[in-house]
Amino acid sequence: MPKIDRTFPFFLLLMSKYGIKYPPLKQKRDNMAKASSLSASQNASIVRCNDCNALVALSELKKSQQAECPRCHNVLKSQDRWRLRRCAIIAISILILMPFALTYPLLSVDLLGITVDASVWGGVWKMATEGYPYTAFLVFICAVFLPVSFALLVILLYLAKLTHQKPRNLLFALGYIKPWVMFDVYLVALGVSAFKVRDYATIHIDIYLIAFVLTSLLTTLLFIKINPKELWNDFYPQNQHLIKISPENPPHFCRTCEYTFEHSAFDRKSHTICPRCHSRLDTPSYVNLQNTWATLIAGIIMLFPANIFPISYTIMNNVATGDTLMSGVITFIGMGSYFVAFVVFFASIFVPVSKVFIMIYLLLSIHFQWKHSIKWQMSLFHIVHFVGRWSMLDLFVLSLMMSLVTRGQIINFSVGPAALYFGIAVFLTMLSTTFFDTRLLWNIYDKQPSK
Incomplete structure (x- = not known):
């Protein structure tokens, strides 16, 4: 030897x-x-x-x-990473700030002598009660339910550690919901909404916006510093x-x-x-491929009506003007808000469309055994996996606009039929990247002859 x-x-x-x-x-x-x-x-x-x-x-x-x-x-x-005790303290702080960040006014506008407030919960409620419950549900999941659940799970994990419990289901839930917490995206949506309303009314920033910004920063910090993979090792040291x-x-x-x-x-x-989490290990690789293809194709189908139909309506003097995703970007350009136009175009058009093309390329690379640069392929996948959540920006802007520009005024705002299709497309394409197994790309690389 x-x-x-x-x-x-x-x-x-x-x-x-x-x-x-x-x-x-x-x-x-x-x-x-x-x-x-x-x-x-x-x-x-x-x-x-x-x-x-x-x-x-x-x-x-x-x-x-x-x-x-x-x-x-x-x-x-x-x-x-931080110890679970410190993460639990941050989570408690988030839950204390949540009522102020979600239910109290963040922005206010003076519209024809009437003060109108905008809040996270107010936008969701207005959208749900005025004929768009499914779109409101998508916003509620990402902007209210999952951020609160994320903080609660961290606290429950700390309690499980104190009581020497084995929180297998809590660790599962933490790993599943972590990528869907989008408070940082909602913070950007606030800025876009302010730019969109400024030509119609005077905007005032409420003091409760500080609570929302602090909640967003603490949630992002907790998102970075907590590691579900390491928590498995902490709770199951016997494995x-x-x-x-x-x-x-x-x-x-x-x-x-x-x-x-x-x-x-x-x-x-x-x-x-698995002896630790009890997940099945004998699932064939083609099942993940089928799940990836199914969710991706469904997302592509949803993108067609999302880009064709109006995503919002602005009604002035009883005249309704519909805006599609692209026409909304053009409107911002006409207003001179080039940076906002770039943000909306990047999040609402460029990211969803480029994600679809990149995922199709990666899937075809597996099916046809294309021997391309593995470094380039992995970089593409990590990019689409990271930026995909920012496509929810448009739905958050719609929710805030529903709260700011209410019915019964000279200027009205309404959600269009494309909003629901767009939200479903974002969810499906995010699921597609979750199901994708990058090891299949590396299997192709391993079969290449050594140089």
């Missing part, structure tokens, strides 16, 4: 055992714990990367360090990572809780499940 150099990256050793090729590695920052530089020592645990399926050996990290996969640079483990592996018995991996283990468990129907 040939002697192995102790400085040889253990990651590369594992990859060579399984016949996996790898791209050139880049030099990282000094405060990064480099997974590629670890040798096969006893204090190293072996984990599998959720993005590229690579096996990597990790040692214990120091405070503020994080370990990245040397092949795709996905973060495998991080100590740059240790692998220390060694053998080619005859390759390790199993659960994508739900990102746990690498040697022996899987079985449920009552003899399906293989």
Whole structure:
């Protein structure tokens, strides 16, 4: 047996055992714990990367360090996070501020001598009671229900830690709802709405806007500092990572809780499940592909009426003017608000359409085994996964406009039929990126001949 150099990256050793090729590695920052530089020592645990399926050996990290996969640079483990106690304090602060941020006026306008207030809950209620309940429900889910649920889940997790409970379902829920918390998007929608109304009325900023801004900042901070993947390790320390592996018995991996283990468990129907989170492991890869295609195609279908029909109506002197997504951008350009026009165009038109084309390209790359740059493909996927939530900007603006410009005045505002189609399209395309399995792209890369 040939002697192995102790400085040889253990990651590369594992990859060579399984016949996996790898791209050139880049030099990282000094405060990064480099997974590629670890040798096969006893204090190293072996984990599998959720993005590229690579096996990597990790040692214990120091405070503020994080370990990245040397092949795709996905973060495998991080100590740059807050303790659950501090996160719970932030969550309690968010819940205290929520009533002021959601129900009290954020903006006010003087319209023909009448003061009209705009609030998050007021916009949702006005939209729901004036004939648009389904559109109002989409706004309610992202702007009210999920932000409150996010803070509550963090508090419940801390209570579970104090009482030594195993909160499997709470961890599931936290991982599912975290990408759908959109308070930061609503904050931008406030600015867009203010620009949209300023030509019709004088705008006043209410003091409760401070509570909304603070809630948005704290929610974003909590979003960054809490890590569901690390919480699984905290609550289930008995499920240790692998220390060694053998080619005859390759390790199993659960994508739900990102746990690498040697022996899987079985449920009552003899399906293989993760011993930590009890998620099924025997789901074929084509099921994720079918889910991705189904939600993407449904989202594409919804985008056609969303761009053809008016998304809003402005009624002045009993004359209704309908605005589509594109005509609304043109209106902002005509008003001289070029930055607002760019924000609306980027969030409402460019992001949804480009997301569809990128997802189609990635799916076709898998089906036809296109051997393109894996770095380029992964960059495209991470971009659409990050910016997809900002497409909800238009629905939030519509909700605020319904609250600011009420019926019964000379100037009225109404939601158009395209709003519901657009909201459904955003939800479906976000689900499409959630179902997509990037490991299928890396499987194509691994089959390429070495250069």
